[in-house]
Amino acid sequence: MPPVLEYERIMKEYRSWTGRRRIRALEDFSLAVERGEIFGFLGPNGAGKSTAIHLAMGFMKPSAGKGRMLGKPFGHVATRRRIGFLAENVALYHRRAGAALRFYGGLSGLHGQALTRAATAAMQAVDMQAEVGRNLAQFSRGMVQRMGLAQALVNDPELLILDEPTSALDPAARVAVRELLLRCRDQGKTVFLSSHLLSEVELVCDRVAILSRGRVVRTGTLNDMLEITGQVEIVAEQVPLTLFAGAAMDGSRVRFLVRGNEQRRAIERVWATGGEVVSVNPVRRSLEELFLELTRDRTEDDRADRGVS
Amino acid sequence: MRAVLLLAANFAREQRWPLFFLLLWVLGWALFGLVDPERGPEDALMIFRQLAVYSVTFGVFFGSSAIQADQRSRRVLAVLSKGISRQQYLLGLLAGMGLVLGIFCLCMGFTATWLLGRFGVHLASLWLGMLALWTACLLTASLTLAMSTFLPPLFSAIATGTFAGIPALLALRGDVVSKFVIPVYGLVEPLIASDFAPAWHARPLLLLLGWVEAAVFWIIASWIFSRRDLAVAAE
Numbered sequence: 001m002p003p004v005l006e007y008e009r010i011m012k013e014y015r016s017w018t019g020r021r022r023i024r025a026l027e028d029f030s031l032a033v034e035r036g037e038i039f040g041f042l043g044p045n046g047a048g049k050s051t052a053i054h055l056a057m058g059f060m061k062p063s064a065g066k067g068r069m070l071g072k073p074f075g076h077v078a079t080r081r082r083i084g085f086l087a088e089n090v091a092l093y094h095r096r097a098g099a100a101l102r103f104y105g106g107l108s109g110l111h112g113q114a115l116t117r118a119a120t121a122a123m124q125a126v127d128m129q130a131e132v133g134r135n136l137a138q139f140s141r142g143m144v145q146r147m148g149l150a151q152a153l154v155n156d157p158e159l160l161i162l163d164e165p166t167s168a169l170d171p172a173a174r175v176a177v178r179e180l181l182l183r184c185r186d187q188g189k190t191v192f193l194s195s196h197l198l199s200e201v202e203l204v205c206d207r208v209a210i211l212s213r214g215r216v217v218r219t220g221t222l223n224d225m226l227e228i229t230g231q232v233e234i235v236a237e238q239v240p241l242t243l244f245a246g247a248a249m250d251g252s253r254v255r256f257l258v259r260g261n262e263q264r265r266a267i268e269r270v271w272a273t274g275g276e277v278v279s280v281n282p283v284r285r286s287l288e289e290l291f292l293e294l295t296r297d298r299t300e301d302d303r304a305d306r307g308v309s
Numbered sequence: 310m311r312a313v314l315l316l317a318a319n320f321a322r323e324q325r326w327p328l329f330f331l332l333l334w335v336l337g338w339a340l341f342g343l344v345d346p347e348r349g350p351e352d353a354l355m356i357f358r359q360l361a362v363y364s365v366t367f368g369v370f371f372g373s374s375a376i377q378a379d380q381r382s383r384r385v386l387a388v389l390s391k392g393i394s395r396q397q398y399l400l401g402l403l404a405g406m407g408l409v410l411g412i413f414c415l416c417m418g419f420t421a422t423w424l425l426g427r428f429g430v431h432l433a434s435l436w437l438g439m440l441a442l443w444t445a446c447l448l449t450a451s452l453t454l455a456m457s458t459f460l461p462p463l464f465s466a467i468a469t470g471t472f473a474g475i476p477a478l479l480a481l482r483g484d485v486v487s488k489f490v491i492p493v494y495g496l497v498e499p500l501i502a503s504d505f506a507p508a509w510h511a512r513p514l515l516l517l518l519g520w521v522e523a524a525v526f527w528i529i530a531s532w533i534f535s536r537r538d539l540a541v542a543a544e
Contacts, residue, residue: 081392
C-alpha cells in the first residue's frame with residue numbers, strides 16, 4: 001500500500017525580495033507516513049516542521065523535489081477534501097461556533113443534513129457542544145484550538161495533519177485530545193502530528209521523525225528509537241546491595257543494570273541468594289533525551305549557518 | 310460554486326461594520342432631504358457625486374486589504390486547507406466585495422430615486438447609472454485585488470489609482486479611446502456630471518467592458534496568487 005503522505009528529496013529555500021538573501025528551510029527532506037498510524041513529527045524551533053506541513057497542504061511549493069498526499073501531488077485541490085488540517089496558532093473567523101463549523105464544513109463540500117450531522121459530531125468530539133451558540137471572539141485560546149480541531153474533523157478526514165494541536169490546552173483537554181487521536185487511529189485514520197510536547201508524542205505515536213536543520217535525522221518506531229541496546233534493569237527484593245556492581249537501594253528494593261545477555265545469570269543469582277525478582281525491564285531513554293541528543297549539537301549554530309548571503 | 314458563495318457571504322459578514330458606516334452616509338444624505346425638502350437639487354446632487362466617488366474608493370479599500378487581512382490573521386490557512394482552489398478563494402472575495410458594494414449602491418439608488426426623482430431626474434437612467442457605478446466599483450476592486458496579490462495594501466491602492474487614473478486623465482483631456490481602457494472613469498462620469506440623460510448610448514458597452522475587465526483582472530489575480538507561497542509566520 002502506498003504511503004498516505006510522502007516527501008521525496010524536497011528542498012525548500014526562502015528568498016528575500018531581492019533574491020540576495022536565501023534561507024534553506026528543508027534540504028534533501030524525505031519521509032513516508034503509512035496508513036493508519038499516528039506519526040510524530042518533532043524538531044526544534046526553526047527546524048522546518050511547519051514548512052514541511054505547508055508544502056504538503058499546497059500553501060507553498062518546493063524549490064526542488066516532490067511529494068504526494070493520498071496518492072496525489074501536493075496541492076491537489078480535491079484531495080484536500082479528504083484531509084483535516086489544524087494550523088499552529090489556529091485562527092478562525094469570528095462567528096458563532098456552530099455557524100463557524102458549518103462554514104468550514106461547507107467549504108469541504110458538505111451541505112444539508114450531512115453538514116449538520118458532521119458539525120454536531122465534530123463539536124462533540126472536542127467536547128464543545130455546550131458552546132455552540134457562543135461567538136469565537138469570546139473564546140479563550142484553548143477553546144479556539146479545540147474549535148480548530150473540530151473544523152479539521154468536520155469532513156471526516158482520512159488524514160489528519162495537526163501542527164501543535166495541544167499547545168494551548170489545559171491538562172484535561174490534552175488527555176481528551178490524546179484519546180481523540182487514538183480513536184481516530186482505531187477508525188483507520190492516519191494522524192500526522194507535529195508537536196513540541198514530547199511526553200505526548202511518546203504516549204500516542206507509533207512512529208516518529210526527528211527533524212533538525214531541515215533534514216530528518218532519525219525516523220523509526222518509538223520502541224526502536226528509545227531502547228538502549230542490550231541493557232536491562234532488574235529490581236529485586238531481599239538481596240544484598242553488594243551482590244551486583246552499581247546497584248542502588250530503592251526503598252527496600254535493590255535496583256541494578258545488567259547487559260541483556262547476562263540477564264538470565266543475574267536473575268539466577270538473585271534466586272540463589274534467596275531473593276525475589278520484582279521486575280525486569282529493558283532500559284529506555286526518554287524521547288526528550290533522544291531529542292536533545294540528536295538536535296543539541298545542531299541547534300547551537302543553527303540559524304547562523306542556514307542564512308546564506 | 311457553493312464554496313464561492315460561502316466565501317462571498319463570509320466576506321460581506323466580515324465587512325458588516327464598514328458597510329454599516331457607509332450606509333450611515335447614505336442615511337445622512339436621506340435625512341438631508343427630509344430636513345429641508347424644499348431645497349433645490351444642487352446640494353443633493355453634490356452629496357450624490359461625492360458618494361459615487363467614495364464608493365469607488367471603497368472598492369480600492371476592500372480590494373487592497375482582503376487577502377492581506379486573511380493572511381496576517383492566519384485565517385487563510387483554515388480556508389485554503391479545505392477543498393477549494395485559490396481561484397475560488399479570490400472569486401469568493403471578489404463576489405463578497407460585489408455584494409457589499411452592491412448593497413451600498415442599491416441603498417444609494419433608492420435614496421437618489423426619492424431625493425432626485427422629485428426634481429425630474431430620469432429614473433431609468435439613474436438606475437442604469439447605479440449599475441454602472443456598481444460595475445466601476447467591482448472593476449476597481451478586481452484590479453486592486455490583482456495588485457494586492459503581489460503588493461502590500463498601500464502600494465496596491467496606489468498602483469490601482471495609477472492604472473485607473475491615467476486613462477481617466479487622458480479621457481478628461483479629450484482622448485475618447487482612454488475611456489475604454491479600464492473604464493472606471495467612463496462608467497462613473499455620467500453620475501459625477503449628474504448627466505442622467507436618457508440617451509447615453511455608450512454606457513451598455515462600457516458596462517460590458519467593465520465586467521469583462523473585472524473578470525480578466527480576477528484571472529490575472531488567480532494566476533499570480535496560485536503561484537505564490539503563502540508565507541504565514543506563526544506568531
